[in-house]
Amino acid sequence: MHPSSARLLNILVPVKRAVDYAVKIRVNPQQTGIDLNVKHSMNPFDEIAVEEAVRIRERLSKGSEPVTITALTIGPAKSIETLRTALAMGADSAVHVEIPESAPAPEPLGVAKAIKAVIEKQKEKEGVDMVILGKQAIDDDLGQTGQMLASLLGWGQATFASKVELDLDAKNATVTREIDGGLEQVRVKFPMVITTDLRLNEPRYASLPNIMKAKKKPVTKLTPTDLGVSLEPQMEVIKVVEPPKRVGGSKVESVDELVEKLKTAGFTAV
Amino acid sequence: MLFKRFLSSVTRTDVQHFTKILSPPSVLSTLQNAPSAELDIYNNDWMGKYKGSSTTVLKPKTTQQVSEIVKWCNERRIGIVPQGGNTGLVGGSVPVNDEVVISLQNMNSVRSFDPVSGILVADAGCVLQALTDHIASHDHIMPLDLGAKGSCQIGGNVSTNAGGLRLLRYGSLHGSVLGIEAVLPDGTILDQLSTLRKDNTGYDLKQLFIGAEGTLGIVTAVSILTPPAPEASNNVILALPHFNNVLPLYMEVKRQLSEILSAFEYMDRTAYDLAVKHGQGRALADDEIEGAECFVLVETSGGKREHDEEKLETLLSTLLSASNPLITTGVMAQSPAQFSSMWALREGITEAVSKEGKAYKYDISIPLSKFKECVDATREQLRSKGLLGDGDGMVKAVIGYGHVGDGNLHLNVIATRYTQEIQDALEPFVYEFTASHRGSISAEHGIGLMKTHALQYSKSDVSITWMKKIKALFDPNGIMNPGKVLE
Numbered sequence: 229m230h231p232s233s234a235r236l237l238n239i240l241v242p243v244k245r246a247v248d249y250a251v252k253i254r255v256n257p258q259q260t261g262i263d264l265n266v267k268h269s270m271n272p273f274d275e276i277a278v279e280e281a282v283r284i285r286e287r288l289s290k291g292s293e294p295v296t297i298t299a300l301t302i303g304p305a306k307s308i309e310t311l312r313t314a315l316a317m318g319a320d321s322a323v324h325v326e327i328p329e330s331a332p333a334p335e336p337l338g339v340a341k342a343i344k345a346v347i348e349k350q351k352e353k354e355g356v357d358m359v360i361l362g363k364q365a366i367d368d369d370l371g372q373t374g375q376m377l378a379s380l381l382g383w384g385q386a387t388f389a390s391k392v393e394l395d396l397d398a399k400n401a402t403v404t405r406e407i408d409g410g411l412e413q414v415r416v417k418f419p420m421v422i423t424t425d426l427r428l429n430e431p432r433y434a435s436l437p438n439i440m441k442a443k444k445k446p447v448t449k450l451t452p453t454d455l456g457v458s459l460e461p462q463m464e465v466i467k468v469v470e471p472p473k474r475v476g477g478s479k480v481e482s483v484d485e486l487v488e489k490l491k492t493a494g495f496t497a498v
Numbered sequence: 499m500l501f502k503r504f505l506s507s508v509t510r511t512d513v514q515h516f517t518k519i520l521s522p523p524s525v526l527s528t529l530q531n532a533p534s535a536e537l538d539i540y541n542n543d544w545m546g547k548y549k550g551s552s553t554t555v556l557k558p559k560t561t562q563q564v565s566e567i568v569k570w571c572n573e574r575r576i577g578i579v580p581q582g583g584n585t586g587l588v589g590g591s592v593p594v595n596d597e598v599v600i601s602l603q604n605m606n607s608v609r610s611f612d613p614v615s616g617i618l619v620a621d622a623g624c625v626l627q628a629l630t631d632h633i634a635s636h637d638h639i640m641p642l643d644l645g646a647k648g649s650c651q652i653g654g655n656v657s658t659n660a661g662g663l664r665l666l667r668y669g670s671l672h673g674s675v676l677g678i679e680a681v682l683p684d685g686t687i688l689d690q691l692s693t694l695r696k697d698n699t700g701y702d703l704k705q706l707f708i709g710a711e712g713t714l715g716i717v718t719a720v721s722i723l724t725p726p727a728p729e730a731s732n733n734v735i736l737a738l739p740h741f742n743n744v745l746p747l748y749m750e751v752k753r754q755l756s757e758i759l760s761a762f763e764y765m766d767r768t769a770y771d772l773a774v775k776h777g778q779g780r781a782l783a784d785d786e787i788e789g790a791e792c793f794v795l796v797e798t799s800g801g802k803r804e805h806d807e808e809k810l811e812t813l814l815s816t817l818l819s820a821s822n823p824l825i826t827t828g829v830m831a832q833s834p835a836q837f838s839s840m841w842a843l844r845e846g847i848t849e850a851v852s853k854e855g856k857a858y859k860y861d862i863s864i865p866l867s868k869f870k871e872c873v874d875a876t877r878e879q880l881r882s883k884g885l886l887g888d889g890d891g892m893v894k895a896v897i898g899y900g901h902v903g904d905g906n907l908h909l910n911v912i913a914t915r916y917t918q919e920i921q922d923a924l925e926p927f928v929y930e931f932t933a934s935h936r937g938s939i940s941a942e943h944g945i946g947l948m949k950t951h952a953l954q955y956s957k958s959d960v961s962i963t964w965m966k967k968i969k970a971l972f973d974p975n976g977i978m979n980p981g982k983v984l985e
């Protein structure tokens with residue numbers, strides 16, 4: 229690890245392994261969930277978070293590597309692939325909080341508590357100044373982890389970030405947030421939590437030399453027990469159903485027919 | 499001049515007859531009040547290079563309707579242009595004069611799919627992407643894939659014997675097409691819609707329609723063998739310092755990946771830069787690819803992800819750790835989104851070229867080792883004629899890309915506009931270069947209108963004579979796609 233005296237900034241990036249967004253989702257026959265035996269990849273918002281951390285380091289450090297980036301995931305054994313991707317994109321080290329393959333998916337509060345516990349563990353060596361994570365995961369769309377984490381830690385937060393500028397001397401960040409109907413700029417002191425929006429950046433490809441290097445970067449394995457947190461869900465999924473099938477459009481032969489059809493469908497002129 | 503027969507123009511009476519065969523919205527004719535602008539998309543080719551002046555476009559829905567139209571046209575000696583998605587790149591899909599256009603777009607139903615054998619039977623007008631989606635739910639893929647998949651039709655693919663991005667793995671349509679239904683130039687329906695993999699009962703007539711470019715009849719349905727979708731696919735883009743490394747790299751990649759290698763695509767630096775410029779897929783980091791002279795996209799498809807990844811990673815680490823590395827760097831897709839984005843860089847070149855300017859497209863088969871020489875020689879040829887540079891009527895770029903695995907180079911010359919001078923500088927220059935290496939002047943796009951005069955560079959007199967005999971046998975009146983393939 230890096231000597232704490234030389235460091236400028238330590239960034240923690242929690243990432244989630246999720247069903248890839250290009251995959252066609254199929255509900256299982258029991259209607260208790262979806263078919264998970266499909267291609268997974270890093271949650272796109274988390275990819276943006278890793279990219280932002282790497283860009284912050286590229287902006288700040290000129291060779292001396294004063295910024296450290298730690299990727300963190302909570303998930304089954306296969307989640308190591310997601311960590312390797314983060315490492316190939318530029319994270320320095322990773323933490324894997326492993327849960328059994330059969331375990332239910334952890335919920336935001338459990339995840340936030342686990343992240344907090346990891347941060348406290350890291351404090352023994354060197355503290356975390358900033359957590360950057362996706363504003364939501366595309367599988368459960370819960371979108372609460374960042375906010376819960378900030379509350380648990382008592383840190384400031386800048387959610388839905390589309391631009392991040394740091395002032396290291398003043399130890400704060402100016403973050404542009406995407407809000408309804410416009411943009412908002414906020415300044416938040418370190419340590420802080422940032423959640424990423426789509427427009428923040430466009431993540432890079434992992435280059436082959438970096439993929440090879442990533443294999444040699446350190447990954448610390450922990451269990452929820454090591455962290456003293458419970459990831460038992462507090463919510464019960466009752467039923468998962470597919471959206472109703474779209475009915476195809478049809479062609480009409482004339483304007484009159486169109487008007488007639490609109491009328492029967494209940495559309496009227498305003 | 500065997501086929502420059504006198505052909506008749508479509509008259510109002512003909513159009514009236516067509517409306518008896520087809521429902522009114524399926525007949526589009528300026529002789530019947532359709533504004534000629536509405537026919538533009540049928541009269542102009544994809545590149546904006548060839549322009550016909552057809553008055554009438556017919557869109558039949560059934561094979562029977564096609565048959566009745568063709569029968570009438572044959573009796574009346576009206577020329578016919580069969581048209582699919584109109585994405586052809588050699589001017590074959592638009593009229594030369596005022597032939598009637600028969601568009602297959604309304605014949606777009608899947609007739610059957612057998613998930614056990616993987617045999618798909620579909621109307622000729624089915625769009626390649628729609629078929630891909632249709633069989634994806636049965637975990638199968640089409641044996642061919644190309645940049646135009648969102649518009650081109652299976653009938654057009656078969657008629658041009660399209661190659662594309664998967665040929666290396668799944669072979670040509672001469673192997674995967676099992677049967678064809680076609681309407682012959684006299685209106686007879688030829689039903690060869692076999693779903694048999696083996697059928698040695700005499701002459702295999704359907705083969706004649708594969709690559710006939712609509713000159714022997716209209717393909718109305720196709721039966722095609724589709725492979726199961728690979729469980730795992732991966733891709734990498736590799737940056738090479740010199741073109742000379744492409745061949746040794748290809749050999750190494752083939753040796754190490756063997757059965758999981760499914761594509762090996764080449765693009766030179768100029769082609770890559772154009773694709774990036776026109777927003778086709780996300781670019782690699784600039785500083786990493788500084789000095790790269792060309793790129794290769796390698797795709798793997800296989801049955802087991804762990805197995806494939808291990809092979810790919812072993813290959814990549816040998817490549818990177820070699821004392822005299824063949825590649826400078828590369829990127830590997832980490833997600834399906836990146837997988838598509840990387841393919842978009844390669845597949846998007848055709849589109850980028852059309853956004854950049856007017857393209858002279860040469861699609862040739864030559865020995866792999868001659869790819870760069872061909873591009874360089876062409877550029878030199880244009881330079882020596884003073885045609886290379888900025889400004890109106892000049893050539894902006896000469897690029898090379900293509901299917902290395904199939905020995906197929908796409909040589910594209912991009913100008914601000916089409917001019918006779920550029921044309922004369924390129925032809926017969928390119929064809930002579932190709933012939934001198936015993937290559938083919940059309941590897942996959944066909945002859946169409948563009949290359950009829952150049953056929954002799956790749957076909958002997960004997961071959962051409964017999965092609966003409968076959969044409970005369972099927973189409974004695976010369977009504978089917980006149981002026982195409984044979985002069």
Ligand SMILES: Cc1cc2nc3c(=O)[nH]c(=O)nc-3n(C[C@H](O)[C@H](O)[C@H](O)COP(=O)(O)OP(=O)(O)OC[C@H]3O[C@@H](n4cnc5c(N)ncnc54)[C@H](O)[C@@H]3O)c2cc1C
Nearest residue numbers: 582583584585586590645651653654660661662712717942
């Ligand atoms: C972006 C782009 C990428 C491409 N990439 C490739 C590639 O990688 N490999 C490749 O081989 N080609 C490629 N092509 C060209 C390729 O030939 C066509 O895209 C495709 O195969 C033609 O299908 P289509 O339905 O558009 O046919 P059209 O363009 O409509 O017609 C092509 C020819 O076939 C005839 N025809 C069409 N339908 C029928 C029918 N039902 N019966 C009889 N004759 C018919 C036409 O008369 C014409 O001569 C590309 C084109 C584009 C625009």
